[in-house]
Amino acid sequence: MTTTENLPExxxxxxxxPAWLRAMRPKQWVKNVLVLAAxxxxxxxxxxxxxxxxxxxxISFSLVSASIYLINDSRDIEADRLxxxxxxxxxxxxxxxxxxxxxxxxxxxxxxxxxxxWVARDLGITLAVYWVLxxxxxxxxxxxxxxxxxxxxxxxxxxxVAGGVASGLVLSQWFLLVxxxxxxxxxxxxxxxxxxxLGTDAGTRASLERYTKSYLREVWSVSIAIxxxxxxxxxxxxxxxxxxxxxxxxxxxxxxxxxxxxxxxxIDQGKAGEPEDVVLSDPILQVLAVLWVIPVAVxxxx
Numbered sequence: 288m289t290t291t292e293n294l295p296e297x298x299x300x301x302x303x304x305p306a307w308l309r310a311m312r313p314k315q316w317v318k319n320v321l322v323l324a325a326x327x328x329x330x331x332x333x334x335x336x337x338x339x340x341x342x343x344x345x346i347s348f349s350l351v352s353a354s355i356y357l358i359n360d361s362r363d364i365e366a367d368r369l370x371x372x373x374x375x376x377x378x379x380x381x382x383x384x385x386x387x388x389x390x391x392x393x394x395x396x397x398x399x400x401x402x403x404x405w406v407a408r409d410l411g412i413t414l415a416v417y418w419v420l421x422x423x424x425x426x427x428x429x430x431x432x433x434x435x436x437x438x439x440x441x442x443x444x445x446x447x448v449a450g451g452v453a454s455g456l457v458l459s460q461w462f463l464l465v466x467x468x469x470x471x472x473x474x475x476x477x478x479x480x481x482x483x484x485l486g487t488d489a490g491t492r493a494s495l496e497r498y499t500k501s502y503l504r505e506v507w508s509v510s511i512a513i514x515x516x517x518x519x520x521x522x523x524x525x526x527x528x529x530x531x532x533x534x535x536x537x538x539x540x541x542x543x544x545x546x547x548x549x550x551x552x553x554i555d556q557g558k559a560g561e562p563e564d565v566v567l568s569d570p571i572l573q574v575l576a577v578l579w580v581i582p583v584a585v586x587x588x589x
Contacts, residue, residue, distance in 0.1 A: 306382035307391060310360060311353035317563045318446065319348040321466075325451030328462055328521075330587035337454040343406045344453040348446055350399035351414050355421045357392040361385045362425055409452035417445045432497040436474050436506070443470030461521035465514055472510035472547075473562050476554035479503040483557035511551055515544050525586065535586035539579050546575035 304313070322344040326332040332341065360367065360378040367379035377383040396418060404411030424438040447466035451458045482500055522536040549572050553559045566572060 306377040307387070310357055310377040310383050310388060310391070311395070312356045313349075313353075314567075315356070315561075315563050316349040316352065317566065318443070319345050319352065321443065321446040322348060322450035322453070324447050324466065325456055325458055325462060326454060327583070327587065328459070329451075329456050331454070331456065333588065337456075340406055340410075340453040341450050343402060344410055344449045347399045347402040347406070347410065347414055348417075348449055350395045350402070351418050352442075354392040354396040354399065354418065355425070357388045357395070358422065359425050361388045361392075407453050407455065409455075410449055413445055413449045413452055417442060420445075436471065436478065439474045439477075440467070440470035443473060459521070461517050461524070464517040465521070468510045468513040468517065472507050472514055473550075473559075475503050475507035475510060476551070476559045477562060479507060479554055480557045480560040484560060507551070507554060511547055515547060518543055535582040539582040539586070542575050542578035542582075546572060546579060549575060 323332060323341055326337050326341050331337045357378075360376055363373075364379050364385065367373035367376055373379060378385065378388055399414055399418075400411055403414040420438060420441055424435065428434050428438055444463075444466050447462075447470075448458065450456075451462075478498060479500060482498055482503065519540050522540050525536040549569070550559065550565060553565050553569065553572075559565050566576075
């Protein structure tokens with residue numbers, strides 16, 4: 288049985304950033320690069336207008352996600368103090384007051400929505416929907432099994448959609464399938480890793496008590512199969528020019544599949560509790576990502 292007394296000890300690293308900025312979790316903003324997915328798939332990422340809109344979408348999503356992180360950490364302060372890693376977050380550690388966190392959450396929300404509606408009406412609406420869904424999740428649905436998977440996955444999906452709506456791009460059914468089930472794959476994997484690392488008795492997330500490893504494994508196994516199949520169908524259907532007579536999008540299936548399987552291995556090891564840490568700390572996964580981007584870029588922009 289896992290308890291808070293036998294969880295692995297974690298020594299806090301010396302803080303470099305101020306508490307108010309660390310509370311916004313800038314390390315997790317790497318998730319927001321998903322806004323580049325739709326423009327990249329459409330082959331229009333490096334058009335000046337599309338690139339600028341995508342960058343603004345990245346900034347606005349970083350701001351709105353910071354608002355949610357501040358609210359979540361304020362709500363979960365007691366549970367986070369029982370967690371071996373989350374106990375060092377500024378709010379849980381007492382470095383930033385809850386009242387200050389809520390004020391910052393409102394400021395970042397206002398900045399995000401103002402920027403989003405300035406770039407494109409649909410981007411502003413997407414940001415507003417994301418914030419409402421995540422607040423409802425934080426206050427009412429966070430500890431409901433299955434629903435919590437769907438709500439967190441929706442957050443990843445809306446990031447991917449944001450890049451398209453910011454530039455007025457049409458999103459294909461294959462893109463939406465990959466984004467939807469890819470999001471579910473990452474979230475189910477995150478919960479699986481948490482369950483494997485912390486067990487159900489750590490007191491950090493009530494919904495974990497109702498999950499089993501076998502159920503979560505089934506969810507992310509089904510999701511990974513749909514992601515690979517949907518991506519492969521997209522790759523084979525593309526009619527981009529083929530430099531040197533090579534079907535570049537079809538070639539990209541190999542590194543894409545290996546990268547997904549590599550991430551699945553991290554999940555199975557219980558090391559995918561924080562997706563951004565997996566991406567930033569695994570050089571093999573980074574190399575596979577580069578090997579995937581190259582043929583896609585050649586096909587789309589060549």
